Amino acid sequence: DIQMTQSPSSLSASVGDRVTITCRAGQTISTYLNWYQQKPGKAPRLLIYAASILQSGVPSRFSGSGSGTDFTLTISSLQPEDFASYYCQQSYGTPYTFGQGTKLEIK
Amino acid sequence: EVRLVESGGGLVQPGGSLTLSCISSGFTFSSYEMNWVRQAPGKGLEWVSYISSSGTNIDYADSVKGRFMISRDNAKNSLFLQMNNLRAEDTAVYFCARDKSYFDGDGYQYYFDFWGQGTLVTVSS
Numbered sequence: 001d002i003q004m005t006q007s008p009s010s011l012s013a014s015v016g017d018r019v020t021i022t023c024r025a026g027q028t029i030s031t032y033l034n035w036y037q038q039k040p041g042k043a044p045r046l047l048i049y050a051a052s053i054l055q056s057g058v059p060s061r062f063s064g065s066g067s068g069t070d071f072t073l074t075i076s077s078l079q080p081e082d083f084a085s086y087y088c089q090q091s092y093g094t095p096y097t098f099g100q101g102t103k104l105e106i107k
Numbered sequence: 108e109v110r111l112v113e114s115g116g117g118l119v120q121p122g123g124s125l126t127l128s129c130i131s132s133g134f135t136f137s138s139y140e141m142n143w144v145r146q147a148p149g150k151g152l153e154w155v156s157y158i159s160s161s162g163t164n165i166d167y168a169d170s171v172k173g174r175f176m177i178s179r180d181n182a183k184n185s186l187f188l189q190m191n192n193l194r195a196e197d198t199a200v201y202f203c204a205r206d207k208s209y210f211d212g213d214g215y216q217y218y219f220d221f222w223g224q225g226t227l228v229t230v231s232s
Binding site: 032034036043044045046050053087091095096097 | 142144151152153154157166168169202207209211213214216217218219220221222223224225
């Protein structure tokens with residue numbers, strides 16, 4: 001199985017801050033990497049697919065980059081609705097695996 | 108509007124069985140691959156199972172292989188997960204998720220573009 005490791009596990013930030021979350025794959029996965037946002041009690045929401053492609057309807061303050069084993073999700077200017085948990089997921093092959101999550105909290 | 112609505116969750120004793128359903132609307136269900144993903148209380152996301160659009164190709168996480176069975180009824184726009192020999196560690200919210208693909212010139216990228224709201228399965232005596 002391909003292990004996905006996110007850092008940090010939690011993060012405190014303020015509205016307007018620029019935030020970066022990192023995801024590392026246990027083996028090279030090209031750009032087969034997706035990012036999801038999840039709020040408490042809700043289903044995950046797709047933000048980014050193929051490492052850098054913004055899903056339709058997702059604000060442009062979200063961006064993704066990386067290939068191979070190292071990937072990043074960046075939020076350029078945090079908004080109140082962005083405080084949530086974020087997960088990376090590899091789609092290189094089954095079993096599809098997720099990172100352990102990053103909880104983004106208000107400072 | 109794409110909608111996925113899960114049902115069938117509940118409290119079941121260890122060793123028991125349960126069948127989850129996911130009813131879809133707003134898209135051509137028979138054209139899409141589908142998945143089940145679960146989330147234990149306070150934990151992260153875990154992929155459980157995949158089924159191709161026709162139902163001929165199926166895959167499972169090792170943690171459920173031999174105990175869970177995924178199926179679909181394209182005529183009824185429905186996805187199912189039959190869960191047998193349930194264990195305490197199967198306690199989770201179970202989500203169905205639509206699998207979308209995108210050809211990037213080298214290969215197909217896959218991602219879960221729509222999710223249901225989830226149904227809670229609790230395995231406890």
